[in-house]
Amino acid sequence: MEGEVKIGVYICNCGTNIAGTVDVKEVAKLAGGLPSVVIAKDYMYMCSDPGQNMIKEDIKQLGLNRIVVASCSPMLHEHTFRQAVQDAGLNPYLFEMANIREHCSWITEDPKLATEKAKALVSAAVRRVYYQEPLEVREVPVTPSILVVGGGIAGIQAALEVANAGHKAYLVERESSIGGHMAQFDKTFPTLDCASCIFTPLLSTVGQHPNIELMTYSEVEEISGYIGNFQAKIRKKARYVDEDKCNGCLVCVEKCPWKAVSEFDEGLSQRKAIYTPFAQAVPNVPVIDTEHCVYFLKGTCRACERFCDLKAIDFEQPDKEVEVAVGAIIVATGYDAFDPSAITNYGYGRYDNVFTALQFERMCNASGPTGGKIVLKDGSEPKNIAIIHCVGSRDKNYHEYCSRVCCMYSLKYSHLIKEKIENAEVYQFYIDMRCFGKGYEEFYERLSNEEVKFIRGKASEVTDRARTEEEQGKLVVVAEDSLMSALIRVPVDMVILSTALEARSDAAAVARLFNISRSADGFFLERHPKLDPVATTTDGIFIVGCAQGPKDIPDTVAQASAAAARVLAMISQGKVEIEAATAVIDEELCSGCKICNLLCPYSAITFDEEKKVSRVNEVLCKACGVCVAACPSAAITGKHFTTEQIMAEIEGVLA
């Protein structure tokens, strides 16, 4: 260690945020008495310019070579203070932060306890900083391209932003066409503009964009590397149709004699065994569904092959593995709709005329299974329709969260029903109307004037057991009208369940693949709910759209653009800083036991067969510390988290 250690300690008041509870003078006094501390003081706002300047001045005047700031969370200002320290010529890793706001003043009203804890944390930081060593921040070049996973509106927007800025975007979509849920809609709230009018042009732009490499019917299988330099292995599943030869005439679809239930139409129609999910599919190249193609099942037919003039059908087509190098990854895998058959009371699956929201969405769509007509199972027109809100949302048994869009799309349905069926009666069974977005309250107002019946109360049951003449042959929605405090029974022809948006069923696997976390609700977890809503804890990997949580299209698009801006900033910098606090293996201690070899999530550890020791590639190491904890010989040290530093910190807390 170079020369004498001289520590400066700064206690922030954070206005009254800290000083209102913690006795900052007393904490500073304690710090002043700790070994090697040259100066300890408190100040109103340490993060302000004068606060930072005070540190810089003291470094110069007093020759300080270690700095401790006790203030807020390092998530918030570690970077600020490291920068200040660096401006004054000190290595930023000679700085340590103690969190006496989130960890002390904000969690208790007891000034004595808060002050005691603040003292313990400051004494820990002081003892730790004594052992801290200068580290070199490293920079690596950024590959100027991006991988976008998921081709819904979120992924499309992100890919377009990056591609329009002149950089390569690889857009990987699991289904045979991009579009996601938005492609299923007829109109979108609150403006009621036609979804395909605004969306179809976007789809085709993506399909034709010179900077977008679209990989549909594909899935990412493996990610390696780190921010700025990821490698992705992508499996392009065989569609049995040669994308280069096919011109989208779809004669094959017409000639195919075999049918299956249409996923895109939510089970309301049938499609062929060779199909495109919808008319405006991008790319407009069909796929063969091997589970329903009779050639794959029984070895005969090949009708499509016979009729295809361009010889695009290829029954022997193999899956293809593609590897791409990208600088950043945007995960836009969207949501699943909640399956309401779990709530047996509502009779979905039991009663013909109970539909899910997405089914109704398809029914309203002019190119949908009914050509845009709202009809009952028997083809007749319903006269009265009930819409039940919060199916699977705001419900302890399913999802506690609010799905954020159901009130609004339910309102949208009221309007569509009124528009399409004269004198139709619409009942909305709601818990609370949540119309929070721009123009949403106005939309609600407008609908209120369209004679929609709003019933405040959660529906408890949908039944066909009639109690009165009037209920005969109808579906009866039983609910408590909480405004009238009365149990009511409303006979209707059709029930629409406003189902929740939930995390994709494979979200856990996807989270593992991209090394990102999930919040308790199952959606992917952002780095910070307010200050960093599109980043994740893995640098260079972003989340956008409903993959991060339920949201409407405007919010989805905003997030996608935000993430794209972050990626573009990275690309235009040309380089990124990577963690300096890497792991190192002491060859004098490594026994070559190989415990660590397979643990590194970034494949940074290799084994030197000649010397029989393991080694960390510092460029790949992300300083996660996994190997450090695992090494039974303590041969691996996590820089900036050495045993000495951690023990000193513990002793400081206990002192």
Place this chain on the structure above:
Amino acid sequence: MAKLKVALYWAASCGGCEIAQLAIGDKLLKLAEAADIVFWPVAIDAKYKDVEAMPDKSIDACLFNGAIRNSEQEHMAKMLREKSKIMIAYGSCAYEGCIPGLANLFNRQMIFERVYIETQSTDNKNNILPQTSCQVPEGELTLPEFYDTVKTLRQTVDVDYVIPGCPPEEKTTWLALEALIEGKLPPKGTVISHNAKAVCDDCPLKRDVKKIKKIYRNFNIIPEPEICLLEQGLLCQGIATRGGCGAPCPQANMPCTGCYGPVEGVIDQGAHFLSALASVIDSNDPEEIQRIIDDIPDPVGSFYRYSLPDSLLRGAIIR
């Protein structure tokens, strides 16, 4: 050169360390040439008062084996420390507490009740427990005080060197004695052995992929020869144990139980082994992981067999 004066003593131990000292065989003659053995209760008749009578620092080196379980042992450790220039913790009991130290999972009362009252072979109708003092017609009888916890020698007196092992291998013993005789002792505090790295470094078995799906006890499995035992699901603690022994156990198909203590620089051998083991359990499914680790019969006895008193926790907290 004047002959060295050497003392050997035993405290809470099994006697194996004495056998290990004898096991150096004809090198004993070399020792006898270079040193006079002034105190060695197992072999030479001497009384405590003889030691008491020796001037301070008149013994050149004391090889002390055994942990500190009672007041007599503490007294002797302190006395020998006074009388010796160099204090050497010989063997695992003195170094880390070893098997006697596992008693730190209980306190004195629990141990007494178990040993003097509960065991099936005990016939103690009046529930008499050992007392430090007892009046009989002939006068007062005394016994050393049995402590609540076992301590290591280093937790009792200042120790200059450690010779690890349960018991130390012959070559390790001689490495230390030779250095002593030749006046080439390493810096104070050194744990003397041929290898500062873990046993794996001594071990010729082939290591490949550490992924553990099932844990076996020794009698459950006949291991494949030449393949790392840990990779075969045996809890070989060579990965977390100081080498220098030459890895005799794994070479005889017996997993290392950890007797040479932690690798240089490691605080808490058991925790390090546990942490390494946890890292290579090959499952992400909490239930499966639970099933796998349920096969560990006695975690403390397995991972802290030699080092409980010297570990961070030192034993169970009994309230």
